[in-house]
Amino acid sequence: MRLLELGLVRFGGFTDRVLDLSAPGLHLVFGKNEAGKSTALRGITALLYGVPHISADAYLHDELLISGRVRADDGTELSFVRRKGRKNTLRSPSGEVLDESALARLLGGVGQGVFETTFGLDHERLRRGGEELARGGGEVGKSLFDAGIGGGSVKRVLDELAAEAERLFTPRSRTRGINEALREYGEAVKRVRAESTRPEAWAQQKQALEAAQAELGQIDARRAEHKRLLAAAQELVKVLPLLARREMVQRVLEPVAQARLLPDDAEARRTALERELDATLHDARALAEQLAEIERGFAELRISDELLLLDEARVDALHERLGQYRRDRVDLGKRRGELLAAEASVRRRLAALGRSLADDARTLVPRRAEGARIKALSRERAKIEAELGQARQREARVRAEVAELEASARAPLPELALAGAPPDLLDRALPSLEAIDEFARRFERLERDRDQLAARRTAIEAELDRARAELTEIQLAGPVPTEAELARARAERAAALAAVKAAIDAGREGAAEALAELERLERAADEVSDRLRREAERVARFGASEARRRHAEGRLAGLADESQALHAGAAELDRAWQVPWAPTGLAAQSPREMRGLCERLWRARERRAEAAAALDRARASLADGSRTRAEHEQALEAWSTRWAEAVACLGLDRGAAPEEADDVQAALAELGTELDVADGLRHRVRGMEQACEALEHEVAALIARHLPTLASAGDLEHQATALIQQSRQNREAARRRADLEARRARCTARERELGAARQILEQGLERLLGEAGVAQRSELAAAEAASKARRRAEADLAEIDAALRELCGTADLADVRARAAGVSLLDARSRVAELEEALQEIDAARDDVRDRLSQAARGLELFDDRQTAADAQVEAEALLAKIRTDAERWARVTIAWRVLSAEVERYRATHQAPLLARASELFPRLTGGRHARLAVDHDAEPPVLCAVGPSGDFLPITSLSDGTRDQLYLALRLASLEHYAGVSEPLPLCLDDVLINFDDERSLAALEVLAEVGQRIQVLLFTHHEHVVQAAQAAIAPERLTLHELSRGGAQPNALPALPA
Template sequence: MGRGAGRIRRGRRRRATSTRRIDRGCGRSQEMIIERLDLKAYGLFSDESLDLSAGPRRFHLVYGPNESGKSTCLRAISALLFGIPTRTTDSFLHSNAKLRVGATLLGPDGNRLTVIRRKNGKTKLHAEDDKTPIDPMELEQMLGGIDEAAFHHRFGLSHEQLVAGGQAVLDSKGELGEILFAAGAGVGRLKAIQTELENESKELFLERGKKRINSLLSELDEKRKIVRELQTPPAEYQLLKRQLAEAQQQSQELADERTRLAQSLAKQKAIREAHAIVPIWRRHKAQLETLSSVPTLDEDFAARRREASANRQTYQRLVDQLQREIEATEKEIQSCLIDPATMEHETEIVALFQGIAAREAASKDQANLHRVVKNRNRHLRELLRDLDIDITDDAPDDEVDQHVDRLHVSDAAQIRINELAGDCEMLRQQERDSLESLQALRKQLAELDDELERHPDVADPAMIESVLSEIGPPATLMDQADQERSSCRDLESQCERLIRELRLGQVSLDDAARLQPPTAAEIDDHDQTLRDRARFVDDAQKTVATLRKQLHDAGEKLTRLQADQPLPTEQELEHSRETRDQSVDRLADSRDDEETFQQSTRKLRQSIRTADDVVDTIRSHQKQVTERASVTLEIANLKDAIDAADEAVIQAERLAAEASQQWSQLWESRGIAAGKVREMRNWVAKHQTLVEKYHSLEKERGRLDSTLTRMDRNATRLAHALQGAWSSRPVAAGHVAAGHVAAGHDGTSAVVDDPMNLESLHDRATALRNELVAAASHLEQIRRKRNEIHAALPAAEAKYESNAAKRKQWDSDWKQAIASFAGDQDVSPSVISMRLKKIAKLFEETRERDIILGRIRSIDDDGRSFAQRAAVIARIVGLECKPDQPSAEIAQALYERLQAAKNAASQTERFKADLTAAKARLVDDNQVLEAASGQLAQLCREAGVDNTDALPGVEQNAAEKRTALQACARAEEQLALIAGGVAVEQFAQQVESHDRVELEHEIGKLEESLQTLNERWSAVEQQVGALKKELSGIDGGDRAAELNQELQLLHGTIQRESQQYAKLRIASMILQQSIEHYRSENESPVLKIACQAFEELTCGRYAGLKPEFDDKGRSKLFGIAASPAGEENLVPVDAMSLGTADALYLAMRLASLEHQLSAGHAIPVVIDDCLIQLDDQRTIAAMKRFSRLSERTQVILFTHHQHLIDLAQSALEPDHYHLHRLAR
């Protein structure tokens, strides 16, 4: 069966065969399917399989509730085909080394490949035996070169992808290329990717913006300017460098001297420190020489000696105690007596003892059974008297048995009696029923004959039926006329609204529709001209603004140069020189006048000093003066440029005004008021809509006229047919009211004169037709019923005669059957049944009494057997018994003797076990005792003594030697650390050769010299620092080097950012070109399939899809809304609801898949619960689409919604899908 047969099965395995098997009859062209998915050890699955081989439609619904492993199956398919991820979440139950997922794949050419994929190991793919390696190329050939990313994007669909795709459809604003590319590539975030590329590129660089590259370029220009402004250092720079070198050399010499003095001071301090350690070292060395004969023992020697002595004493005591216990136990064993004969017959004695209680209970039961037998016999006599058999209470049991035997009825006789009793009431009832049926038929036949005599024939309604059939229901034409009138009114209203929106004033609809606006080419030409002229004006105005800003910056720079320090200008220099020359001329003129000459000389000296000061000032600030002159010249040039730019703005504005005037004339020549280009494009689009609406209105008016003409013609025909039918209509008493006939005749002439009253005419004609048909039908029913009854009458008579004969035969058979035990043969079956039950109860009582008698005899036999066995066992074991002693007492005595023998045997075994345990403990304790003695002997050998009594004294001497060794080693270690690389003995001799007082005096002198040297070195270092600071203040080389290094870094940064910007721009261009190329290649075939799919997925709300070009020449996609009038109502994509956008994306994905399948390799389509957002009808439509797609490739849909399964079971054919339920 197609459904329910695919439940997960545990442990199913096929016989190991070759990895590749050829099956030429199962493959389909260019299709790879998964026949079986083996979840051997993956996630929560262990050794489970999913059979996906069912066909011919390979649409598999895999259902599983939450936590049942649905997502694990999805990951397992991807892991099988492309590898288990390095970091997987499916190893929580099975370790990475044990992860296994396998499958049986059916290739396009019919080849089967059974593989198992591992996570770890050098070889990941193996055959079905999990040992034989498989070449990965075999699996890649099955996949047809499709990698993991392509599989998930092109052949996978999830709820998240569907939602993202629907949102992408809305974000695309209907851009056909983007929608096609997103659906074909399975990329739901296409618009987001484009936006990210654009935003990232704009974050890097934006013309006339302040982004990263712009900022880096500005910083590069600024640093280049600073480098150019750095000047050559002055002449004293070389002197400072020489002074710095001398100071550094002096600092190095002082530092060397400091190092030498510090080393000498450290050496003297080490000798001072060693003065206190050397005597201690000497003392401990002398002590070690004294204790040289004492053996060197480890620290735990005393503990080992004490432990070994304690063990020897303890275990010696335990050994002595165990030996005494062993002797006592052996005596106890010898005193125990055992009865082997009684022990040998333990089973028989126990059985006899256990049978005592049974014998007592059997005796009691036997007395009770005798009373029961007596009661049974009394009950049998009572039953015999109930059966009319005379028997006394004191009659013997044999007489009772004889009466019972005579009442025996055979099984065959009883079955026959039961059969006859069951047939009795049935036969009598059949006889009564057949008689009543016969009488009823005769009565009905008489009544129908009377009714036929009262009814005349009726006229034929065929003529009016023919007319009604031809014209059909009037509501259709009337509804059609109403719809057409409504459509006309709607179209007229739309046209009037469009005329108002077009601002055409009081103009007729015909004139408005005949207006000829400019063509799109003319609008594009004028639009381009207006844009160019506007751009020229904008560029000119921006140029003026830039020049004015530069002029403002130059003015601020000039003000800043003048504010820093008042500098003489070239005019001031020329003026001072002229003043000097004039003074010289006056001096020459006043040589004759001494006083005037002196004054002229002073003025000349003053003017010469002033001119020299101006020249000196200009020379010392040559750069500032030159820069100020340059800025002044730049300001003059900028003013000239601004004048020229203002003229260019005026010229550009004039051209723009001319273009605007030409634009207005273009529209005014056609009688249309001109607006902006965008507004006029919308105006043209609305006018085109008006023209289309006008044509639709003309067509609708023609259809309305045609409908009205048909209504007039049908009304006329119906009136004439009605008049003819009334004239030939017969009057039948009891069926047609006379008043109705008169009203009909009166109304006929009226409706004929009113041909527009089509609905009223149709109602009256229908009523007349129904009346005639009903009358004819009623008469025909009477005739048919009369014939049926007349034909059934003979059969009813024969049935009655047959039932009467059967009843008479039963009476004869009944009397014969009960003759053997019923005296009165007229007894009813119920009485006979009661007598048979009493006879059966009589025989049941007899059987139960006989069973009880057999039980009494069995008890007697068991008692005799028990007494014989007890006597035999007593004789064997030697138990003396009395001749008349009861068997129960013998069994009791045997059991007591058995218990005494068992107690003696048990006590003996216990004593033996105690003896064995004591001997084992004695062996263990002897071993410990020997080990302790051996350890003490070993300690004596280590200490060099003969007995253990001398060990404490040796331990004390060894401890003193060990303490001296440790103290000496510590002192020697300290001396070695102080002495550096000098031998300890040599260093000790050097320490001992120094006087302590002289050593302290020498250390003081060295510390004083080192302090003086440190002060000198610090002063020199401060001088070096001051020289370096002064040198860096006038040295531009370091700053220039730093700037050059920063420029190199800036160059590298700008290069990296520019490369990234170029990559982003190229990626955006390639993506756009790919979208356009995909659209041009796939638009026609994919859109053709998508139209039908979209109509199905929207359940007829949309009739299809249609591409249109917008005013910029871009291809836009529109939905065609379904219309009862057959109109083509286009709905933009961005006006659709989110659910409809999801359906559109799904339709495009399915269309792209079907188109790809027609030209390429097919692999399974895996869907992850993508339908949960759709309503029931759209979900059913989508599953039907999946089912049709599964005829070309395998489709596997995973879901955890039971409602989806219910929809599939109610709407899909059983062989159109296959249901699998995950067992967990």
């Protein structure tokens, strides 16, 4: 089947792109990267087999559509379109749904997978095919088979199958999957057997258990009988002592059996009543004694009611004042003497001051303020006099300073000792130092400019000399033609030509000469022109030198101007320098000298100003000093007036010295002190006398009211003391009387209580007599003892009977007593020991049987809930499942390997001859004659494919280069396809850049071969590479080659751009 036309209507980046593939021979489809080569290849598959659901080519168009036209070998043609979709994707060009079978018939039943592997080949698969050939060592069968199936490697498939089979099982291994599982399975089955228990084993164990149970039953019966006997013997051992004791108790009970039973607490109650009655009687006696003593106390008391009226506080105050009275009486005499002495001292002091007592002595004493003022004035006078002295000294000193400064101001200045300097030079205007410095800088700059000018002039003159020397040198070699000369010559020639024309026009004679002249000028102009060209280098050098000379001369002229300007500037500067010095009358020297002079003058001027200022200050100071001195003198005068006023109170006048005033003042102050002492004493004596009198009046009044018996007895002190003492005794007696009354009341009450208690106690004792049935209290104790004895004996009897009851249970006690009769305790005990021994023996035997019993039970339990055998069986089943799965897999891969190996060999046997023959033709052509043919090396086992070199030597495939192996694989593939075409209808062979690893020579050869194959099978070669296109155009006759170019832009059917030749 051939694909006559492929229309990429809406597919990938293509829109309405149609490839006409109907011509025979090779179709070469060229597209640069991104031009859609791969898209077009996919388009072919999609056209024939449908568009995949997930397509890389649906990014531009929503509904993909490819059209095609195919023709079978029998001439049947089919035009159709293919849509993307899940069903009804094959349609006629007019849109009717077509049955897939219509196309499938034309495809010869080749499915998509087979189409892609058998009829598709790209350089990657080509390379892999070559590699697989080498890997398989060129084994003939596999090599032919691989080339036959088109993709993959049968060797690899066989190896994988063999490896998997071996992994699963090998007959002698123990560790392969199945081998190991078989071993484990065997072990699990053994375990099942080992863990299975037999019915007989269980029955045996059960019998053992039952036998032990029977034996245990017998032993238990014997044991019970022994236990019963032992219990009876043990009972007897306990009963015998009880019976003996019972008899004894009955003997004790007999005498008191009829005694009246008193309550348990009868004795306690009686003794308590008796004890309390004794205590009550004793208390009553003590109480009577207390009352008698109280009555005696009353009889001893003596109390005055008048004295009780005298307040206790008042008595205490009187007692205190009496002490003060005694001290005042002693002090009064002493103070009166001191007063007399003080008054005498005052009189003496007044006399010394020349005054009498008649004067009011108090007025003589100056007041405190006056004394202070006199003292302050004394201090002020000393201060005023000291300041006045200082002021006078300072005035004299300043005056001397002024005289000295005035003398120095009149002396001449040394700086003015310059010849010709005017005397008032310092007062004239002097130029500033900054102005002089500016002039100095301008003079320096002028000097520097002069130096530079001179240096430049020297340089230019040197350049000028060199230019002139070069010009001379050039001109010595003959005149140099110039453009000007040429222009001139041409002008002359033009003029001559005009003259000739004029002459000709005028038909004048001489035209011949003019023409001759024209010719000469023509030649001259040409010569100049020629020379200009010929001597271009000289002309250029001449021109350059000339230009340099002119330039240097021009620059020299410029320098003269600059020099002139410099001179003018110097003169101007000199003039300007003289100007500031004119007012000083000094001749201007160089700026440096004038600056030194000027500095000195400025300094002299400053010094003179400073001296004048100092003199002014001294004079002002002198005026100040005189004024201060006068002020101090005035102050002294004012003080004298105030002093006279102050000392007048001392009886002194203005002339009194301060020391004198101080003495008088001291004497008057002492007088004042003595007067104060005398006044104080007098006042005190009067106060004491008044206090004594007041007390005497009060004591007399108290005696008269409260204790008149004492009115005439002794002095005040005696009366007062007696009053105080008697009043206090009387009050103490009254307090004792109150105490006694209270005690008597309490005793009387207690006496009543004791009487009532005694009555109750005696009634209690009467009741006890009644209960005991006796008349006298003395009989009570005996009655109580009899009651107690009876009660104890009866209790003992009850206890013994209870113990017997407990021991004997429900047995009649009479029977028990009967059984015990005649049996001794000793006999009973030895019977017990005998029975206990026998029981121990029985128990030992019983333990033994019980051990056997539990052993048998444990043995039986082992059968219960046991499933170890079942668990092992589970294990075995799991292993069996695994073995089965693995064995199935092993069988599949083993048979697959066997069948495939056999078929590969069969394929070789039937196809080797024709395939190898054709491949052997193609291979030398594809390698550019580097190899002669292909052959089979039958010496190898299995036989292998070899390339045969030009000299007939066999080259194993592993020794071939990668490229040559690719070509060998291509030769085998093409041979297989041709063979296929011989027996079935082939589909178009779609080659994707298979030649990119071929060199130019082999590419040419391969393209020729493909063009040849293309005569029988449709061959579509897709490429990115221009050189392949060029090679095809060079190698293949145009009628066997159709070129197509892909580009996204639009349809360019069968039109290739002009490719470089």
